[in-house]
Amino acid sequence: MAAPLPDAPGAGRGRRPRRTSGDDRERAILATAEELLGQRPLSDISVDDLARGAGISRPTFYFYFPSKDAVVLTLLDRVVEEARASRAAALRRAGDDVRASWRGALEAVRDTFAAHRALTSAAASLFASSAEVRALWSEVMEQFVAETASAIDAERARGAAPPGPPARDLAVALNWMNERVIHVTASGQQPALAEDDLLDVLLTVWLRTVYGGDGPR
Amino acid sequence: MAAPLPDAPGAGRGRRPRRTSGDDRERAILATAEELLGQRPLSDISVDDLARGAGISRPTFYFYFPSKDAVVLTLLDRVVEEARASRAAALRRAGDDVRASWRGALEAVRDTFAAHRALTSAAASLFASSAEVRALWSEVMEQFVAETASAIDAERARGAAPPGPPARDLAVALNWMNERVIHVTASGQQPALAEDDLLDVLLTVWLRTVYGGDGPR
């Protein structure tokens, strides 16, 4: 409301300038949130629960975070970073094999979010109400889409993939498909795929969409 | 809380047995909800707003609906029914042309939800918190998936489509893709497709996935 206040250096996404002593409390709040989310949905967790869990009073909570949502956003930020890193590592590992690289990237993302189901559900429930969560998510998806689109363009350029709609458009559709199917499968929503089939099915759709068949050439 | 009270006959989803006089009030609440949703998100609409808009007091609202969410659910129910009907009509109209029938079905669903954006957003925001909304949505998706799967099986049986993963698995992935891309595009979330390209892009993915190319044979 008052000033733009530029991101403080050292803060991951610049939520607040680091303190030295209160750092422990901040961590305690985060840890409490993660633990409670494993037990019940975000809507059943109050600021008071978070504060008590961290051994502080409710007003003190507000010294560290502006709201319950901000806690989840911080947590989500970390997981997103983890997913990005793990995906990048998988891509690096796969080298030139396009099929393997897409499979690896997909697997990395799936595993990261599967390892944080509770948080993922919480983030999903904030999606509608929090512009910050939406923005963060857009940013991640945008990165994945951009990477996918340039991979498709590369395959087309070397004649391995046929022409068709703009690569970016296909990339948008394919990445949102992944997002939704992974989410649905992990959260038990129906209709879903069996966890074991997920990778194969999504990969088939990707390959057929990009190559017009089950692989390059 | 008291008795199971079986669905009253004549009620779409059997929210409550129909009254004769109160019927108007119920309609007024529904109409108010639809109008207010056009102006602001569901979270900024209180039961009091709904009641005042319908010309009744807040306690009286509770005579008609158990909660704000139930109002949205009722509205969603209608739109879903509309989408189903419109989709079925498109399918009937297209006859044997598979490509045309998928395009028509897709278009019908997209148009129905585009015509009720406000409600759709409200439903999306309830998705996380309301089991009923999730169940209704599962039911719709399940129907679409089942129809898609049997269409794929038919194409495979007549030799027009190559074998691959179980038809149902492909159908699950493709239908969730549609759901998400349509939703994202309609709600302005990024990354999205241009509204005009949506149909072509999704259809391309469908055809390539099912036929391993851009069309039957």
Next chain:
DNA sequence: CGGCCGACTCGACACCGTGTCGAGTACCGT
């Protein structure tokens, strides 16, 4: 007709969660 019953209505209340304000305490550098 008179009385009852079920449909419907609302004022008042209890409750809960949020966010803020202002009065502290404790420690640090000067």
Next chain:
DNA sequence: ACGGTACTCGACACGGTGTCGAGTCGGCCG
């Protein structure tokens, strides 16, 4: 010893939800 800054919390105001109980009103049955 002093002033400031980091931190803490009791108490409050607020806004929303859902319920309770006392009422009105109209139809219809005896």
